[in-house]
Amino acid sequence: MLETALQGRVASQVLDGQRTYDMVVRLDEPYRNDRQAIGEVLIDTPNGGKIPVRQVADISLRHAPNQVWRENAQRRIAVQANVAGRDLRSAVTELRERVEKQIALPPGYFIVYGGQFEYEQEATRLILILSVFATLGVFLMLYGHFRFARVALQIMSNVPLALVGGVIAVYFMTDGVLSVASLIGFITVGGIAARNGIMMISHYIHLVRHEGEGFDEKMIVRGTLERLRPVLMTAFAAILGVLPLVFARGEAGKELLQPIATVVAGGLISSTIxxxxxxxxxxxxxxxPVCDYYLSGKEEAEHVALNEPSPSPVLNPGD
Structure with missing residues (x-):
């Protein structure tokens, strides 16, 4: 009854043309703000009678939450804000520092920074974990193909070269804001940089193994120049493709693609050079040692041994 008097309750509906309106029953505005009038509201008793509220409750005005929210059986108060003109991570970092210095929380109170910041933190951790497994997987595949850990490490060394340009591009083009989209761009450009290393080292081995080149500076220079054109074509095509997005900072709908394009463009420039x-x-x-291994024929012998069918037993009925 008290809830009906103060908050109101839908008692019926009124049809006005094609629209339906709820008919809400509650006390008039002056009585809802009058403590004496609220105290005279009758409520039901267990024996079926009615008594005024003032007989069982003290009515007073005080500051209190109009709603109580709970999460994990604990009371929760949500303070929401939007960030403009800067990245979310730096804003939360500064906010946390100021809160720790200027606000002393009572016992039992604590602050949790959630919302979009929490989702971004979880996505960052997931991407970092997946990046570790992806790097390990790429290394194992390269080792399985070339049979030398040193070759796999040389190819993987191209990834930091791409990270250099990506970090510089993020610093100048996005004011140093490292977002989840930027991390995705680092993974993308790292894969392209590793591909360039595979192309060059595979061509060095091809020259020594099939074209009679010796392992000397002449072979290195020839192999590098012969792979110059395809690597530059790949880099220029990718850079020109993402260039419009690099300069689309602040445009609506480009918030996710612009950091990715920035990292890809910067990483390709540095890794290519x-x-x-x-x-x-x-x-x-x-x-x-890698070229000597391929020239010795051991790689072909191992390949034949792996693909040669094992002999099967033959049963002779006469025995």
């Missing part, structure tokens, strides 16, 4: 110095130098330093 630095790859021509790092990969040839590393292979010239550590690649001779």
């Amino acid at each position: 630095l790859d021509w110095a790092v990969t040839p130098a590393l292979f010239y330093k550590f690649g001779k």
Whole structure:
């Protein structure tokens, strides 16, 4: 009864043309704000009678929440805010520092930073974990193909070259904001950089194995120049494809694609430039045992042994 008097209850509906309106029954506005009038509201008793509220309750005005929210059986008060002009992570970091310095919470109270920031943190942790497994998987596949851990490590060394340009691009183009979309861009450009290393090292081995080149500086220079065109074509095509998105900062609908494009463009520029110095130098330093292995024919012998069918027993009925 008290809820009906103060909050109201739908008693019926009124049809006005094509629209239906609820008919709400409650006390008039002056009585809902009058403590004496509220105290005279009659409520039911267990024996079927009615008594005024003032006989069983003290009515007073005080500040209190109009609704009580609970999460995990604990009371919760949500304070919401939007961030404009800066990234969410730095805003939460500054907010946390100020709260720790300026606000002393009573015993039993604690603060949890949730919402979009919480989702972003969870997505970041998931991407980092998946990146570790992806890197390990790529390394194992490269090792299985080339049969040398040093070759796999040389190819994987191209990934940091891409990260250099990606970090620089994020710093200048997005004011240093590292978002989940940026992490996705790092994974993408890392894969492209590793592909360039595979192309170059595979071509070095091809020159030594099938074209009679010796393992010397001449072979390294030839292999590098012969792979210059396809690598540059891939890099230029990708950079030109994402360039409109790089300069689309602040445009509606481009919030997710712009950080990815920025990282991809910066990473491709740095990996393409630095790859021509790092990969040839590393292979010239550590690649001779790899070429000797392929020239010795051991790789072909192992391939034949793996693919040769095992002999099956033959039963002779006469024995």
